[in-house]
Amino acid sequence: MTNPTAAMLVIGDEILSGRTRDSNMHYLAGELTRIGIRLAEVRVVPDDSAAIVAGVNALRTAYDTVFTSGGIGPTHDDITADSIAAAFGVPISHRADAMALLAAHYDRQGLPFNEARQRMARIPEGARLIDNPVSIAPGFSLGNVHVMAGVPTIFQAMVASVLPGLTGGPPLLSQTLRVMRGEGEIAADFGALAAAFPELQMGSYPFSLNGAYGTNLVIRGTDPARLDAAMTRLCRLFA
Amino acid sequence: MTNPTAAMLVIGDEILSGRTRDSNMHYLAGELTRIGIRLAEVRVVPDDSAAIVAGVNALRTAYDTVFTSGGIGPTHDDITADSIAAAFGVPISHRADAMALLAAHYDRQGLPFNEARQRMARIPEGARLIDNPVSIAPGFSLGNVHVMAGVPTIFQAMVASVLPGLTGGPPLLSQTLRVMRGEGEIAADFGALAAAFPELQMGSYPFSLNGAYGTNLVIRGTDPARLDAAMTRLCRLFA
Known part of the structure; x- marks a missing residue:
């Protein structure tokens, strides 16, 4: 049984200009791993329709x-909603249910439901709305693409709405052994161990602490018994 | 005069699994903006040769x-060095100058220059070495591709080595006005202003603070006089 794959398209000049530090990628990566979906690629593109269409x-x-x-x-x-509609070759218009949600929200707030706010009800034909408990303006899902806000609190709420509808795979497990040795010292034995467990992924991540070198040795996989067996051998080698 | 473009390929299972939060993208974005190079796309791919080759x-x-x-x-x-060699269709081997650098380094540290450490001297044919003042093992540049370490301190040192050799464009200037109004309230006037200055990029970034909505209005461009003119009109509208 293999794990389903996912990709993320981050849309934003503010990330590429260095103005804002993206945090949604890290959040989504953790959530997907938790439910057994493998995040296989992320792309960051500017606020440019051609780039969004090509990316998606x-x-x-x-x-x-x-x-x-x-x-x-x-x-x-x-321009994301229009770009997604263009990518799928479907029309986009103000949708009645999204208009109603937003009209009621601004009415409660005593704010005018003006043309700009109505823009947020523009949804490509055939999409399903994604609930936004934070600020009401919905995201949407079209085919296998889930279109969500960039503001982290809203992004996270939308991920929480979408994930229960996805089919995950076996849990993506990982175990880490932290050793105070440099990578060059453990590489040969660690590589031999990785070769002995081809169904697992093994990675080494160096760090330095108070001038000494250390390495986090990470083993990932979906079979708990094999993971334990590899971890036991890893500990025997280095711990 | 337009700005040169750049892209970044982040290679790492540890980012896609959510184990590690990437910080190199944000650092590189800021450094490139500073010298007038426009970061136009970022891709994050796993430790997989086919994915690296296709991405690069x-x-x-x-x-x-x-x-x-x-x-x-x-x-x-x-596997990055081998994957880059494959992407360019050139051979890769242990290079004498990189071997000498590393041999001297481990000799100074009293550590064996073993096979694993010698692997870091494997450089694709035709590449130029990138200096690594932190831990010696060099990066390399091949054609227009600069191959650097993932450890942030080393990545940053390598960026500092590479950037002086690149030709930037006119400075990518930006100015920000922070207003305590929601995006839906300022959208019409801000959009009209953006339309009046087509050579500038204008973006709005909402936030909430103690339950109130605010928006950062950002104007970007390379012509200081036009930027000032737009900022003056922006302040007249909202400040």
């Missing part, structure tokens, strides 16, 4: 599920 | 310069 079309054909973040607000630079 | 070949033909991070250490999972 490349990813949605290559992977089981795609998540996008960013560009679904009320301002002129929010 | 797509990016090096589409953009002026490509930076990679990760996978150039001594362990079995460090």
Whole structure:
């Protein structure tokens, strides 16, 4: 049994210009790993329709599920919904259920439901809305693409809405052994161990602490018995 | 005069599994913006040769310069150098100058220059070495691709070695106005302003603070006079 794959398309000039540090990728990676979906690729593209269309079309054909973040607000630079519609070749318009949600929200707040705010009800034909408990304006799912806000609190709420509807695979387990030895010292034995367990992934991540070199040795896989067996041998080698 | 473009290929299972939060992308984005190079795309791929080859070949033909991070250490999972050689279709072997650098380094430390450590001297034919003042094992540049370590301190030192050799464009300037109004309230006027300055990029980034909505309005461009003119009008609208 293999794990389903996912990709993420981060849409945002603010990430590429260095103004903002993306945090959604790290959050999504952790959530997907937890439910046994393998995040296989992430792309970050600017607020540019051609780049979004090319990115989403490349990813949605290559992977089981795609998540996008960013560009679904009320301002002129929010072009994600239109770009997704273009990528799928479907029309986009103000949708009645999204309009109703937003109209009620702004009514409760005593704020005008103006043209800019109505823009957030523009949804490509055939999409399903993604609930936004934080600020109401919905995301949407079209085919295997889930289109979500870039603001981290809203992104996280939308991920929580979408994940229960996805089929995960066996849990992606990992175990880590931290050793105070440099990578060059453990490489031969660690490589031999990795070769003995081809169904597991083994990675080494060096660090330095107070001038001394250390390495985190990480073993990943889905078979708990094999993972334990490898970890036992790893500990015998280095711990 | 336009700005040169760059892309980044982040290589690492540890990022995609959610184990590690990437920080090199944000660092590189800031450094490139500072010297007038536009970071136009970032891709994150796993420790998989086919994925690295496909990523680097797509990016090096589409953009002026490509930076990679990760996978150039001594362990079995460090496959970046071989993958770059494969992407360019050139041989790779232990190079004499890199071997000499590393041999002297481990000799000074009183550590054996073993086979694993010698792996870090494997450099694709035709590459130029990138200096690594932190831990000696060099990165390399091949064509328009700069191959660097993933450990942030080393990545940053290698960026510092590479950037002076690149030709930047006019500075990518930005100014920000922070207003305590929601995006839906400022969208119409901000959009009209953006339309009046087509040579500038304008973006709005919402936040909430103590339950109130605010928006950062960012104007980016390379012409200081136009940027000032737009900022003056922006302040007149909202400040």
